Amino acid sequence: AQSVTQLGSHVSVSEGALVLLRCNYSSSVPPYLFWYVQYPNQGLQLLLKYTSAATLVKGINGFEAEFKKSETSFHLTKPSAHMSDAAEYFCAVSAITGGFKTIFGAGTRLFVKA
């Protein structure tokens, strides 16, 4: 079975600083990995996804994530935080052994300070 662990339920950064949100996964077969963002009072929307092509994946709004098999990680980064990045971020995994069911992490709430 697949699982996802997001380290840190809350992360606070200053505007213009690096954003790093951590995600580690567990899967016995090659996984598909996703990052979703949830703005207040909205549903989730896809930021980016890894589907076994390039290990460095670029998404919307300047975010990117790198798949590291040796570390079973898929951390999300953005070089310079903007106030509009304040939201909750979810890492998710799916794989063929789970019938492609998507398993979500507990989420990390990002705060951006002026």
Added chain:
Amino acid sequence: EAQVTQNPRYLITVTGKKLTVTCSQNMNHEYMSWYRQDPGLGLRQIYYSMNVEVTDKGDVPEGYKVSRKEKRNFPLILESPSPNQTSLYFCASRPQTGGIDTQYFGPGTRLTVL
């Protein structure tokens, strides 16, 4: 516009009073799913459907029912709601082409059971 709609967005009810949350998508997606979101737990799947008349339990199905009589609609039914079903509910859909596909989420339904 491609979208997943849910109704109602907010609902306050009392224990034992049957309710239905509707979900509709206009993207001709085969796969639809219901999640509940609780603080610190992320999103947990309640039920999913791989096509019309094909439904199956997710991770937390107790106390819920679903039906899929038409491709576009996937209502969530709480026959006898209880306070522990107070949560934020999301409907999602995606094409049935495997785990690489993005899920599209509705705006959420915030349910309070008194």
